Amino acid sequence: MDRRFRYSSNGDIKLMTDYKAIKGKTILSIASDLDNSEGEGQIWFNTASGDYKTIVPVAGTWATGNNINTARGIFGKGAGTQTAGLIMGGFTSGPNTSYSEAEEYNGSTWTEVTDQPTAIYYHNGAGTQTAALSFGGEPDDAENFEYDGTNWTDGGDLNTGRGKLFGSGTQTAALAATGLTATANTETYDGSSWTEVANVNQIKANGASFGTTTGTLIVGGENQPGSGLAATNENYNGTSWTELADLNTARYAAQGAGATDALGIVFGGTPPLRALNEQWNGTAWTEIGDINTARQDLGGVGTSSLALASGGYSAGTNATEEWDATSTLSAGAWASGGALNTGKNKAAGSGTQTAGLYFGGSPNNPSSTATATNESYDGSSWTEEADLNTARITLSGSPAGTQTAAHGIAGGPPNVANVESWNGTSWTETTDINTARRSGASAGTTTSALYSSGKTGSNVAICESWNGSAWTEVADLNAAGEEIAGVGESNTNALIVGESAASTRTESWDGSSWTEIADLNTGRTQLILAGANNASAVGTGGYSATAATTNTEEWDGSAWTEVANLPANKGFAEGMGTQTAGLVTGGTPGTPAQTTTFEWTKAQNIKVITD
Numbered sequence: 001m002d003r004r005f006r007y008s009s010n011g012d013i014k015l016m017t018d019y020k021a022i023k024g025k026t027i028l029s030i031a032s033d034l035d036n037s038e039g040e041g042q043i044w045f046n047t048a049s050g051d052y053k054t055i056v057p058v059a060g061t062w063a064t065g066n067n068i069n070t071a072r073g074i075f076g077k078g079a080g081t082q083t084a085g086l087i088m089g090g091f092t093s094g095p096n097t098s099y100s101e102a103e104e105y106n107g108s109t110w111t112e113v114t115d116q117p118t119a120i121y122y123h124n125g126a127g128t129q130t131a132a133l134s135f136g137g138e139p140d141d142a143e144n145f146e147y148d149g150t151n152w153t154d155g156g157d158l159n160t161g162r163g164k165l166f167g168s169g170t171q172t173a174a175l176a177a178t179g180l181t182a183t184a185n186t187e188t189y190d191g192s193s194w195t196e197v198a199n200v201n202q203i204k205a206n207g208a209s210f211g212t213t214t215g216t217l218i219v220g221g222e223n224q225p226g227s228g229l230a231a232t233n234e235n236y237n238g239t240s241w242t243e244l245a246d247l248n249t250a251r252y253a254a255q256g257a258g259a260t261d262a263l264g265i266v267f268g269g270t271p272p273l274r275a276l277n278e279q280w281n282g283t284a285w286t287e288i289g290d291i292n293t294a295r296q297d298l299g300g301v302g303t304s305s306l307a308l309a310s311g312g313y314s315a316g317t318n319a320t321e322e323w324d325a326t327s328t329l330s331a332g333a334w335a336s337g338g339a340l341n342t343g344k345n346k347a348a349g350s351g352t353q354t355a356g357l358y359f360g361g362s363p364n365n366p367s368s369t370a371t372a373t374n375e376s377y378d379g380s381s382w383t384e385e386a387d388l389n390t391a392r393i394t395l396s397g398s399p400a401g402t403q404t405a406a407h408g409i410a411g412g413p414p415n416v417a418n419v420e421s422w423n424g425t426s427w428t429e430t431t432d433i434n435t436a437r438r439s440g441a442s443a444g445t446t447t448s449a450l451y452s453s454g455k456t457g458s459n460v461a462i463c464e465s466w467n468g469s470a471w472t473e474v475a476d477l478n479a480a481g482e483e484i485a486g487v488g489e490s491n492t493n494a495l496i497v498g499e500s501a502a503s504t505r506t507e508s509w510d511g512s513s514w515t516e517i518a519d520l521n522t523g524r525t526q527l528i529l530a531g532a533n534n535a536s537a538v539g540t541g542g543y544s545a546t547a548a549t550t551n552t553e554e555w556d557g558s559a560w561t562e563v564a565n566l567p568a569n570k571g572f573a574e575g576m577g578t579q580t581a582g583l584v585t586g587g588t589p590g591t592p593a594q595t596t597t598f599e600w601t602k603a604q605n606i607k608v609i610t611d
Helices: 019-023
Strands: 004-007 013-016 028-030 044-046 051-055 061-065 085-088 102-105 110-113 124-128 131-135 144-147 152-154 166-169 174-177 186-189 194-197 208-212 215-223 229-236 241-244 255-260 263-267 277-280 285-288 299-302 306-310 320-324 333-336 348-351 356-359 374-377 382-385 406-409 419-422 427-430 441-444 449-452 463-466 471-474 485-490 493-497 506-509 514-516 528-533 536-540 552-555 560-563 574-577 581-585 597-601 606-609
Touching: 061 306, 085 124, 085 131, 085 299, 085 306, 124 166, 124 174, 131 174, 166 215, 174 208, 174 215, 208 263, 215 255, 215 263, 255 299, 255 306, 263 306, 348 406, 348 574, 356 406, 356 574, 356 581, 406 449, 441 493, 449 485, 449 493, 485 528, 493 528, 493 536, 528 581, 536 574
Parallel strands: 028 044, 166 208, 208 255, 441 485, 528 574
Antiparallel strands: 004 013, 044 051, 051 606, 061 320, 085 102, 102 110, 124 131, 131 144, 144 152, 166 174, 174 186, 186 194, 208 215, 215 229, 229 241, 255 263, 263 277, 277 285, 299 306, 306 320, 333 597, 348 356, 356 374, 374 382, 406 419, 419 427, 441 449, 449 463, 463 471, 485 493, 493 506, 506 514, 528 536, 536 552, 552 560, 574 581, 581 597
16 A cells, blocks of 8 residues: 655645655654654554554634733734734724724734824735735725834825725735725735726625735625625635635624635624634635634734734724644643552652652641652552652652652751752752742752742742752742742743732743743642743642632643643642643542542644545
8 A cells, every 4th residue: 555645734635646755755654653743744654553644733722812002993904923913093982083003912912113194994904014004994095004113104095995995915915805985896006006906796895804916815794785794705816706615604894814815714703793713724614713702893913823813893802812723732631640659748749741750748638747758650650769868748849850860849847948869769968958948839950940939937939049069049039929839941941820828920930030920810829730841831720719629721931721620629739741741649638648640641633544
């Protein structure tokens, strides 16, 4: 059997005569599956299952971004990308106000930049953040402005002024089509002037559009003059317009994103206010992940896989959402792992999902007895190892350490400054921290670590850095606390989350200072955290107010997103591993402490190829 395949962007697997000529490699034959994103679009033959397989992106999701500075809607299309976007103009009611403001987005925050020369709404945009167009608008405006990343200047005016028009393209190759003047007129821009080209088949206004001057879609809207909602979809190929498959749901005041006419999304709209999102694959529309906040007349930029939805009009909103359909990881799921030999809580850990270490803590709840016991995990079962030299609870471990190289840091009672180092066989006392305390947060390895916060007689914000030979006090946290969770790869990269007062606080460490960043959705103490660094983590369980919780959230470096809940309540437990392969074990509630272990896995989205 000698098949050759190509994986296309619309999700189809197409038979090819020479896969190597296209991908530069032959089809791999292995007894297992590829397990990383580099396998996306590649084909392999699994000799164990007898299947040809590939890794494909999963369904996209919307995440909350930072708000625009001026709440408004009726933008028309913006310009740029998800990480370098531009919106301009807009409108709010009560009282009616039109805007000339422009704002740029850098992937995390909106910044006000130079205003457009004229306040305008129901216009359209094209281009990039540093080479943009803003054209048309209300009332029957033919004006066209060019933006260079700093200033706006007059460009060539449209031949037919109009609002609620459709648009696409770049600053030097843009398209404007139909609109509120009930015109079928289409014009293209060459960087200096507009030229009339082929008319659309159906006159309509206030819909979504995306693409280029040689490949544009205009979708949905209001049929003109005043003849109802449109679901129609027309494609311009640089010469003429052709009707293609309709949207599944007719609507107007929606927004679109897409680099070409072969792949795009249309989201939002009315009536009624809609969160609906549909994806175009070049042939048909499919309903996919809705935006979180239903709205109409919103701003939008980007592509079918990375887009922005910003603002929106009813009374005017400043909400921003980010669309991401690039991940090849399936939604995470929890599974039961092997039980501990001895249930414990308030212990510490190190290592990975398949090679973990769990030490110290207490078998009781409340934690009246400290223990020195130590167990290792091989992905299925726990094995007793050599004990710590000093029994203690509320100690910290090495989140980026391994099963054979870990620290046991501080703890109590009473509070100690003691640090022990594990080499895979035994524990050795090493250099103490400067301030004895318990219930702190740690990050890093046995050669580059950070230990912050905790309790002496009262909560502290102290932070100490380890360079492999000595502990040095560095910049404090922004707020004191105990029972804070921590992860991080070294003494220059760390994340702390939560606090004993069931806080939502999150702080990030860059090697010199702590910065408060996006809060947890659910505040809690004794959050169980696993992660590789300050941009990638998963937090679960802990105590919210007085009750243990199963709530789980993922951190992507900018926001926390709620994901699948832990199968059972856990607090005062320990987390190990990464955002995609985590381990949670021990903890409370219950007396004696729990022995249960749960494994968190986000696997690659593997598709079996069939003829």
